[in-house]
Structures are given as structure tokens and as C-alpha cells.
Amino acid sequence: MMTDRLTLAPVSALVRGAFDAGAHLRHARFFHPRGVRLSGRFRAEPEFTRLFGEGDRATIGRLSKGVGTPGGIPDILGLAFRVLDIDEKPWDFALATTGQRPVARLSLTVARGWDSARFGSLLPYQWDDSDPLWVLAEPDPGLPTSTSLSTLARHVHEHQIGYTISVAGYGPARQTVGHLALRAADPGEHRTDFYDPVLNHPADVALLPRAVQRLRESAYDGSRRGRGVENRETGRVEVDPHR
Known part of the structure; x- marks a missing residue:
């Protein structure tokens, strides 16, 4: 393990530096620079309450x-x-947004609308000594048909939106994990505006492959440093109406 970390150290430094520079030039995230903030509840299916707990989770x-x-x-x-x-x-x-068939889950895809966007984790998870599992999200009906962020922002101020969260292994079969219900976030509901799946997950949950995840963490770290925010982001991000 230590040898792997030492081997990856120069590559991690290059990745971190590239994302730092890119975020600094954009004055925003290297990827996903603009977005709409949301809050809501997640309710896990009974077989997954051992991971998330019972009832609605903030x-x-x-x-x-x-x-x-x-x-x-x-x-x-x-x-x-x-x-x-x-x-x-x-x-x-x-x-x-990724492909939905087993092999296509490893590739990013371009979406034409929020209503048709199907999301995936791109790289798999492992828990309870399971085989690799990809996390997938499929929208409930009724989301905007374009990818406009301003249209989405107006929509979530008036309507709750939802996603079915599921997992899938190497085959086409899926298992529903739970349902995500979201709405426009109030200003005081967000204490952070970055999400780090490499750092923030239960101890008995692993992201695979581990070497790639270490490089991914370097990218997250570089992007945060480049926009100078680290943990200081508070308040509400206003959506540029032209985006």
C-alpha cells in the first residue's frame, strides 16, 4: 500500500497542479463550475437501512x-x-451522466435535458464484501426538457424533484437503494458547496479501484485550492441567467 502511494505521488502532484491552475483560471470548479443548490430527504429501502439508517435522512x-x-x-x-x-x-x-448499459457505465455521456439525464458513479463501490457496484440515479418524471440551469432553478423553486437511487453490478440487473427528494435550498441550509466522495464515506465502504480514487482526490483538492475556497464556502450560489 505504501509503495503504491509513493509510486502515485508524482502523478498525484501533476493532477493536483493541473486542476488547481484550471480552477484558478475559471474562477470556479475545473468541472461543473455552475450549479443549482438543493436540499431535501433520502429514504433508504429496508435492506439498505444498515448503511443509511431508517426514515428520512437529511x-x-x-x-x-x-x-x-x-x-x-x-x-x-x-x-x-x-x-x-x-x-x-x-x-x-x-x-x-453516463451510459446505462453495463459497459457504457464507464463512459461519460452528453445529456439533452434534465428530464432525460441518467446518472452514474462512473467508478464502482464495494460494501459488505460485495462485488463492485455502480451507483445510479434516474429522475422522476417532470423535470425540464432542456439543460438550462436557469430553467432548472425556476423549476425547483416551484416543484419538488426526485431521483431513484439504485446499484448495479457487472450485469444489467439493478437493486433500488432508496429515493432522493429535492427542492431549492434555503440560504442557511448549505454549509458547504463541494462534495468529496473519496473522503466522505463510511469506513466499511470502499471506492474502486483505490489507486484511481487517490488520483481523483488529488483532482478534487486541486480544484478547491485553485478557486480558493477549501471549507470557506457559505451562503447561496446565484445562477447566472445566461447559463
Whole structure:
């Protein structure tokens, strides 16, 4: 393990530096620079309450455009959310629009609308000594048909939106984990505006492969440093109406 860390150290430094520089130039995240802040509840299915606890679990979230294309131009979309686990500790998920078939889950896809966006974790998780499991999110009906963030912001101020969260292994079968219900966040509900799935997850949950996740963490760290926020982001992010 220590040898792996030493081997990856130079690469991690390059990744961190690249994302630091890119975020500094953009004055925003390297990817997913603009988004809509959300809050709500997550309710796990009975077989997953051992991980999340029973009943409604407090959740904050963010829907975003990966590249930041203007208006309703198609983009790689993102869904990030934080839910409290059974020990009342934060568990972060950062999903992007991916293919839905087993092999296609490893590739990012461009979405044409929030209503048709299907999200995945791109890389798998492992818990309870399970085989690798990809986390997937499918929207409830009724979301906007374009990828405009301003249209989405207006929609969530008037309507609750929802996602079915499921997991899938190497095959096509899925198992529902729970349901995510979100609305526009009030100003005081967000104490952070970044989500780190590499750092924030239960101790008995692993992200695979571990070497790639260490590089991913370097990217997250570089992006935060480049925009100079670390843990200082508070308040509400206003959505640029032209995005």
C-alpha cells in the first residue's frame, strides 16, 4: 500500500497542479463550475437501512453542468448529494451522466435535458464484501426538457424533484437503494458547496479501484485550492441567467 502511494505521488502532484491552475483560471470548479443548490430527504429501502439508517435522512445536493455550456446547450450533467449515514456522518456521492448499459457505465455521456439525464458513479463501490457496484440515479418524471440551469432553478423553486437511487453490478440487473427528494435550498441550509466522495464515506465502504480514487482526490483538492475556497464556502450560489 505504501509503495503504491509513493509510486502515485508524482502523478498525484501533476493532477493536483493541473486542476488547481484550471480552477484558478475559471474562477470556479475545473468541472461543473455552475450549479443549482438543493436540499431535501433520502429514504433508504429496508435492506439498505444498515448503511443509511431508517426514515428520512437529511440531504443537500447540487445539479450542475460539467463543461458549463451556455443556456440549454447539451452538456455532461452532474448530480452531487450528501446524505447522513447510519452514524450521522456525511456520505458524499458525485454522479455524472453516463451510459446505462453495463459497459457504457464507464463512459461519460452528453445529456439533452434534465428530464432525460441518467446518472452514474462512473467508478464502482464495494460494501459488505460485495462485488463492485455502480451507483445510479434516474429522475422522476417532470423535470425540464432542456439543460438550462436557469430553467432548472425556476423549476425547483416551484416543484419538488426526485431521483431513484439504485446499484448495479457487472450485469444489467439493478437493486433500488432508496429515493432522493429535492427542492431549492434555503440560504442557511448549505454549509458547504463541494462534495468529496473519496473522503466522505463510511469506513466499511470502499471506492474502486483505490489507486484511481487517490488520483481523483488529488483532482478534487486541486480544484478547491485553485478557486480558493477549501471549507470557506457559505451562503447561496446565484445562477447566472445566461447559463
